[in-house]
Amino acid sequence: MQGSLQSSSYKQLEQKSKYTNIFLRWFLYFVLILFASYFIFPLYVMIVTSLKTMEEIRQGTLLTWPSGLNFDSWAVAWGGRGYGAGDTYLKPYFWNSIKMVVPAVFFSTFIGAMAGYVLTKWRFKGDKWVFLFLLFGCFIPYQAILLPMARTLGVLGISNSVIGLVLVHTVYGIPFTTLFFRNFYVSIPSELVKAARIDGAGFFKIFFKILLPISTPIIVVTVIWQFTQIWNDFLFGSTFSFGEAAPIQVALNNMVLSSTSVKEYNVDMASAIIAGIPTLIVYVLAGKYFIRGLTSGAVKG
Amino acid sequence: MKTLKIEELSKNFGATEVLRKINLEIDEGNFLVLLGPSGCGKSTLLNIIAGLETINEGNVYIDDYNVSKVEPKDRNIAMVFQSYALYPSMNVRENMIFGLKQAKVSKEKIEEQLGKVSKFLQVDALLERKPSQLSGGQRQRVAIGRALVREPRIFLFDEPLSNLDAKLRVEMRREIKKLHQQLKTTVVYVTHDQTEAMSLGTNIAIMNHGVIQQNDTPENIYNKPSNTFVADFIGSPSMNLIKGNLKQSSDKISFVVNGSNFEIPINGYNFKEKSNLNNKEVFFGIRPEHIFFKKSNETDFEITLRADLSEYIGHEQIITFNYENQEVLAKFPSTIKIELSKDTKLYFDLTQVSLFDAKTEERI
Numbered sequence: 192m193q194g195s196l197q198s199s200s201y202k203q204l205e206q207k208s209k210y211t212n213i214f215l216r217w218f219l220y221f222v223l224i225l226f227a228s229y230f231i232f233p234l235y236v237m238i239v240t241s242l243k244t245m246e247e248i249r250q251g252t253l254l255t256w257p258s259g260l261n262f263d264s265w266a267v268a269w270g271g272r273g274y275g276a277g278d279t280y281l282k283p284y285f286w287n288s289i290k291m292v293v294p295a296v297f298f299s300t301f302i303g304a305m306a307g308y309v310l311t312k313w314r315f316k317g318d319k320w321v322f323l324f325l326l327f328g329c330f331i332p333y334q335a336i337l338l339p340m341a342r343t344l345g346v347l348g349i350s351n352s353v354i355g356l357v358l359v360h361t362v363y364g365i366p367f368t369t370l371f372f373r374n375f376y377v378s379i380p381s382e383l384v385k386a387a388r389i390d391g392a393g394f395f396k397i398f399f400k401i402l403l404p405i406s407t408p409i410i411v412v413t414v415i416w417q418f419t420q421i422w423n424d425f426l427f428g429s430t431f432s433f434g435e436a437a438p439i440q441v442a443l444n445n446m447v448l449s450s451t452s453v454k455e456y457n458v459d460m461a462s463a464i465i466a467g468i469p470t471l472i473v474y475v476l477a478g479k480y481f482i483r484g485l486t487s488g489a490v491k492g
Numbered sequence: 493m494k495t496l497k498i499e500e501l502s503k504n505f506g507a508t509e510v511l512r513k514i515n516l517e518i519d520e521g522n523f524l525v526l527l528g529p530s531g532c533g534k535s536t537l538l539n540i541i542a543g544l545e546t547i548n549e550g551n552v553y554i555d556d557y558n559v560s561k562v563e564p565k566d567r568n569i570a571m572v573f574q575s576y577a578l579y580p581s582m583n584v585r586e587n588m589i590f591g592l593k594q595a596k597v598s599k600e601k602i603e604e605q606l607g608k609v610s611k612f613l614q615v616d617a618l619l620e621r622k623p624s625q626l627s628g629g630q631r632q633r634v635a636i637g638r639a640l641v642r643e644p645r646i647f648l649f650d651e652p653l654s655n656l657d658a659k660l661r662v663e664m665r666r667e668i669k670k671l672h673q674q675l676k677t678t679v680v681y682v683t684h685d686q687t688e689a690m691s692l693g694t695n696i697a698i699m700n701h702g703v704i705q706q707n708d709t710p711e712n713i714y715n716k717p718s719n720t721f722v723a724d725f726i727g728s729p730s731m732n733l734i735k736g737n738l739k740q741s742s743d744k745i746s747f748v749v750n751g752s753n754f755e756i757p758i759n760g761y762n763f764k765e766k767s768n769l770n771n772k773e774v775f776f777g778i779r780p781e782h783i784f785f786k787k788s789n790e791t792d793f794e795i796t797l798r799a800d801l802s803e804y805i806g807h808e809q810i811i812t813f814n815y816e817n818q819e820v821l822a823k824f825p826s827t828i829k830i831e832l833s834k835d836t837k838l839y840f841d842l843t844q845v846s847l848f849d850a851k852t853e854e855r856i
Contacts, residue, residue, distance in 0.1 A: 390594055
């Protein structure tokens, strides 16, 4: 068959594949734009609604453009209306969440790094089993530990406090952070540790001076993961805290559900956005360092 | 006093025996190469000398002092690794002085050592660079420098050249040799590359399956391999091991291959023990480079074999001959024309022959 094709039929084939390519390319764009708008739509509605007055919301549709940049509902969501009882707003709970998330992320990341270091560079008898049990911790559903954890917090006297939530999130985060760091340190040649031992560095010195300085990429990954998990957590927050000790996600829920009179959609939307902003910031800031860590090639000695 | 002495050393990982009853001694200033195929235990042995692995049985002495349970940093050794193992977050200067800083050496002394060594290894222009900004050869030099500044009693090298490309490897090999000639520090060097071992070592210990097969000078390893493993491992192509029998009559002794008319006289061979040689089944070992295409010595033995295969490798060629269905390889200059499938006259240099017991595979 080959060779018997005339040059004219080659031309036809060429034309045909050209049209097919153009069609496929446009089809690809169409699908991509479709999905992109599908995902951007809720965000658009949230932002637009948060900038409208209640009057505008009642008269217009979901998609209507707001009459102007009106941040009143944001101010209400953050700082309240200023009159007495029943006025729930996010500000105190936002700081609750910050007080919870910063130590919880720090401790879980640090302990995970240490555990990963020991499991890869200071192997001991049965270390595989330890790792296996830690992995098991990743698969236990949150709901399964609610009761024992509530009891534990009660015994320790830290239920309904930020410290209690820090402890819960740290403990629950360790399996994941250990997994991350263990998988990262496994790829670092053990000869580094051997060289440092001959140079006279001990367990902690090797960790802090040799391994931690090259762990930036995995630290960033772990921090992003832990921050998102802990900041967005609702179950632990609503179970182990109430009233003034609650984190922001619980407060958001209370705000939206406890409105007695009219549903203030604009305030609800502004609150939801405020509750989501810190995670966004972490992604934007840390993402940059993440890329930098990956591209610097610092890991390979 | 021996700089390093290893006594009845055994090591196992669980049920796997890695080293078995190793005995080894090195005199001051010697260059010992541990050579063997991968998995023979040579790196484990080096790690044990460094103190990075524990011992199951036996002892390690440095300068007659039992260091078996001494921490690596207190053994007065320094080690160069295959992956260089430079600390990625530190620059060259910090890498080189890290050990001295741990040992709390005074600032002036550190600077003095660093200046001396970095100049000596020509890395003084690179001191502020990070390891990732160095080439393979430079990293290697820095790794050696990091070992040098500590002025150790023993240098340990763990396959330091195997990550380099072929050309650089030859250069660095020469540099290590020069380094040793100038410093005269005792060295233990692990490699699987026989050329490296031959060119660097004053002594070579060939290992297989956790046992030292032969510990000798490079010349003796090459000329008088103590068993068929060593004979086969050293040389490229390796030594021909021709199976046959010894024939002893009055004071004449010769080697005969079954079915062959040739009786190779080996009266000149230096037997370890001269009794019970008649009809003994043996391997007749001769290196490809000791088979000639024309007579050069009076003692050369003339034999006619059929040429089967020719491999051209530039400056020389390797011809495979058929000796009663056993392959015999010979190395000739590539200028010689050998016709294939034809009987060719060859000359065995009988002064370079090794004989091994076919059962025990030991030299006789």
